[in-house]
Amino acid sequence: MKDILVTCPPMLGQFDRFVEFAAERGLKLHRAEVTQILSEDELCAVLPDYDGWIIGDDPATRRVFETAQKGRLTAAVKWGIGVDNVDFAACKDLGIPIINTPMMFGAEVADVATAFVIGLARELFTIDRGVRAGNWPKPAGISLLDKRVGVIGLGDIGRHTVTRMRALGMQVVAYDPGVEGDAGFDGLERAAWPEAVEDLDFLVFTCALNKHNFHMLDADVLARCKPGVRIVNVARGPLIDEAALIAALQSGHVYSAGLDVFEEEPLPMDSPLRGMDRCIFGSHNGSNTIDGVIRASHEAITRLAGFYSPEGEG
Numbered sequence: 001m002k003d004i005l006v007t008c009p010p011m012l013g014q015f016d017r018f019v020e021f022a023a024e025r026g027l028k029l030h031r032a033e034v035t036q037i038l039s040e041d042e043l044c045a046v047l048p049d050y051d052g053w054i055i056g057d058d059p060a061t062r063r064v065f066e067t068a069q070k071g072r073l074t075a076a077v078k079w080g081i082g083v084d085n086v087d088f089a090a091c092k093d094l095g096i097p098i099i100n101t102p103m104m105f106g107a108e109v110a111d112v113a114t115a116f117v118i119g120l121a122r123e124l125f126t127i128d129r130g131v132r133a134g135n136w137p138k139p140a141g142i143s144l145l146d147k148r149v150g151v152i153g154l155g156d157i158g159r160h161t162v163t164r165m166r167a168l169g170m171q172v173v174a175y176d177p178g179v180e181g182d183a184g185f186d187g188l189e190r191a192a193w194p195e196a197v198e199d200l201d202f203l204v205f206t207c208a209l210n211k212h213n214f215h216m217l218d219a220d221v222l223a224r225c226k227p228g229v230r231i232v233n234v235a236r237g238p239l240i241d242e243a244a245l246i247a248a249l250q251s252g253h254v255y256s257a258g259l260d261v262f263e264e265e266p267l268p269m270d271s272p273l274r275g276m277d278r279c280i281f282g283s284h285n286g287s288n289t290i291d292g293v294i295r296a297s298h299e300a301i302t303r304l305a306g307f308y309s310p311e312g313e314g
């Protein structure tokens with residue numbers, strides 16, 4: 001049996017469900033005990049005792065892999081899609097096989113993006129908070145029919161998001177430098193960056209974070225947005241300059257935002273965002289459905305077990 005450390009929060013949430021599935025494939029799963037997101041130092045302290053690692057949002061840095069390899073670590077899998085926290089180049093240099101689990105829950109994350117769009121349009125959460133507080137608020141929302149929404153990123157999540165936005169009767173314009181043509185959507189309007197943000201009622205981020213697009217939505221790009229735009233991010237916090245977004249929300253240039261991800265997670269207690277009533281926040285939980293987590297966790301376990309098989313295929 002290979003000893004495997006699991007540090008991924010959604011998988012930890014249903015941990016017991018996966019113990020037997022993993023054991024049948026030669027893996028003994030161990031729950032990370034320190035915190036749900038371990039620090040680099042914590043990882044360096046515990047990982048050398050394990051043969052493998054199912055990675056969550058932790059800092060999977062070169063130092064962590066080098067330290068772990070001096071112990072027992074020989075393979076790893078990034079649970080989920082985003083790999084911005086994982087130094088794949090270091091793994092290649094060190095000869096540690098590693099892979100992620102793409103295409104496992106694009107629909108689920110797109111559902112959250114859609115919930116944010118509808119919630120922001122109708123101020124559902126503002127109303128909910130008001131009713132709970134003993135009030136009876138009646139803010140006028142905006143209709144979604146024929147409104148323009150920009151979808152930034154046409155990967156798995158982005159495509160599911162386009163489907164959902166179109167089903168709401170919205171006009172979709174998409175930006176993704178890695179995808180050509182209409183991405184399988186009849187007559188899909190495409191635009192360049194940052195022109196794509198102009199004249200939108202909603203701007204929805206669904207793209208991967210990489211070394212080219214840190215703060216792609218900064219103060220300059222925000223200034224190009226239509227006054228009153230509503231912004232949604234279900235991808236990664238650092239795509240947006242959060243300080244610039246806060247300033248735009250405070251000035252009213254951006255009407256509201258729905259954010260599942262932040263520059264710093266968990267969102268700091270003193271973040272001005274916490275006081276912004278029109279906004280909706282998630283806890284980087286877009287992928288977390290019972291079904292989606294089972295799907296991704298089985299995939300992660302199967303791929304990791306594959307690295308230890310004679311053929312060594314993850």
Ligand SMILES: NC(=O)c1ccc[n+]([C@@H]2O[C@H](COP(=O)([O-])OP(=O)(O)OC[C@H]3O[C@@H](n4cnc5c(N)ncnc54)[C@H](O)[C@@H]3O)[C@@H](O)[C@H]2O)c1
Pocket residue numbers: 080081082083102103106109152153154155156157158175176177178179206207208209210212213216234235236260261284285286287288
């Ligand atoms: N909120 C959550 O819980 C949650 C869950 C899953 C994934 N994510 C994030 O969402 C991201 C996208 O997931 P996916 O399954 O669609 O990944 P994917 O790999 O299928 O697609 C990513 C797309 O982003 C595009 N892209 C890269 N740079 C871009 C840019 N500057 N502008 C526009 N598009 C750009 C790529 O060309 C690609 O088509 C993940 O990388 C991850 O960071 C968040």
Ligand SMILES: O=C(O)[C@H](O)COP(=O)(O)O
Pocket residue numbers: 008009010055056057079080081082083284287
């Ligand atoms: O990148 C992903 O797939 C998602 O963000 C979910 O994974 P995480 O909860 O490990 O970030």
